[in-house]
Amino acid sequence: MKSKYSVILLLLIIAVTSLFSACGKDRWEEYYPVTRHSLWIDSVMRVNYLWNDELADEDDLTSSYFLNSVAFLSKVKYSADQVSYVDTAYSAPITDYGYELMSTQINDSAYMALITYIEPTSVSANAGLQRGEWIMKIDGEYITSARWSLLSDGDAHELMIGHYIAINLNEGDADEEEEQGAVIYDRMVNLPSAKGYYHNDLPVISVINDHVGYMLYTNIAEKNQLQIATASQTLSAGGITDMILDLRYAATGDVKGFQYLASIMAPSSALGGRLATVVFAESRHMDTSLPFLTASELENGVNLNLNTLYVLTSSSTIGPAEMLINCLKTVMNVVVVGEKTAGIGIACEPFYDPVSDQLLHLAACHVSDANDNADYVDTGITPDYIVDQYSPFEGILPFGNPQENLLAKALELIKN
DSSP: OHHHHHHHHHHHHHHHHHHHEETTEEOHHHHHHHHHHHHHHHHHHHHHOTTGGGSOOGGGGTGGGGSOHHHHHHHHSOTTOOSOEEETTTTSOEEEOOEEEEEEEOSSSOEEEEEEEEOTTSHHHHTTOOTTOEEEEETTEEBOTTTGGGGGSOSOEEEEEEEEEEEEESTTOTTTOEEEEEEEEEEEEEEOOOEEEOOOSOOEEEEETTTEEEEEOSEEOGGGHHHHHHHHHHHHHTTOSEEEEEOTTOOEEBHHHHHHHHHHHSOGGGTTSEEEEEEEOGGGOOOOEEEOOOTTTTTTOOOOOOSEEEEEEOTTOOTHHHHHHHHHTTTSEEEEEESOOOOOOEEEEEEEETTTTEEEEEEEEEEEETTSOOTTTTTOOOOSEEOOTTOSGGGOOOTTOTTSHHHHHHHHHHHO
C-alpha cells in the first residue's frame, strides 16, 4: 500500500514539473500571466519582508505560484506574522450595507442586532441608521439564527429599529439598586440594497465643549496624510487645549503614517528629535532611528503642541496605534482609556502592483520607542482607566457624542 502512494506522489511531482518544461522547452513564459501576481509578491518579500530569511527557496514554491494572491501570501508568510495581508480590491468600492453588528439573544430562538459601527457614506448611513440603535425585526419577523444572514445578504429589507433605555429597580436603596433595561421601538427603516462605497479612515473630527478636540482614526497610513493635515488645521483653528484620539478601531497602518500622526500630536519641543527605533530586515540596510518630523516637513499639517493626549483603545487597537502610544509616552503624558490592546509591535509597509491593482501590506519592521523599549509586545497596553465600550448599553452612541462610554470617561478626566 505504501509503495502505491509513493508512485502516486512521484507522478504528481512529474506532472507539476512538466508544467514548466516539456520536451526540453521552458514553459515559464507561457504560464507567466497565471503566476505573475504571486511572483511579484515573492520578489517584494525577498527584499522587504521582516522575516525574509525564513522564506522557502523559489524552487520549492513552484506549484504555489499558481495560487491566487491571498492564498499565496497565506502559504509563504512566517507563522508569527499576524499583520501582512493583500488588499485585492484596492481601487474598487466595498459593496455591503456598511454597518457592523453585535447579536444579543432575547429568548430561546430570537435575537436582536446592536449596531456598533456605521460607515459614513454607506446605504445604512444614508438610511439614517446610527451606532447604538437596535434592529428588532427584519421584514416584519423576529431575527432567528436561520434569518440572521438576511442582515448581510445585500438585498433590500424593512427594519424595525429601537433604542435601549435603562430601568432602575429598588430606587432609593443605593446598596440594593439594580439596573435593567429594555429596547423600545423607535421607527421603521427601509434599508436599500447594498451599494459600493469607499471606507473612510477618518470618519469623525470635532471640537467638543469649545476646547476639546476629538478624532476617530481607523488606518494610520501614509495615504491619509492629507486628511490628517486637514484635520489638524480644523482642530488648531478650534483653539483646542485638550485632545482625545480614538484608536479603538485602528487595526492597520504603516511607519510613515505613524510618524506623521505622532508629529502632529507631540509637543512642539519634540519635533526633529528622536521618535522611535525601527528594525528592518537586514537585507535593507536602513537607518534604525526614526525622527519626529519638523514643522516644515509636516507641510500642510499643524503641530498641535499637546502636553497630554487621551487615547481611546480596544482589543482591536494594534500595530501602529500601539506604537504611537508607546513612543509618545517618552515626550508627553499619554492617558489610555478603554480596553487592553492586542500587543503587536510590527508595522506594515504598503507595496502597490499597478498591473493587478493590488496592494500588499507587508510586515516590514519592529518598532520600539526612542529608548528601545517595547514592553507591550505580546502582552498589550493596559489602559490607565479600563472602560468597556459596550457597557452600559445606553452609552453605546454615535462616535463623538459626549455621552458615549469611552468618550464620556475621557471628558470626565479632562474636566476633573
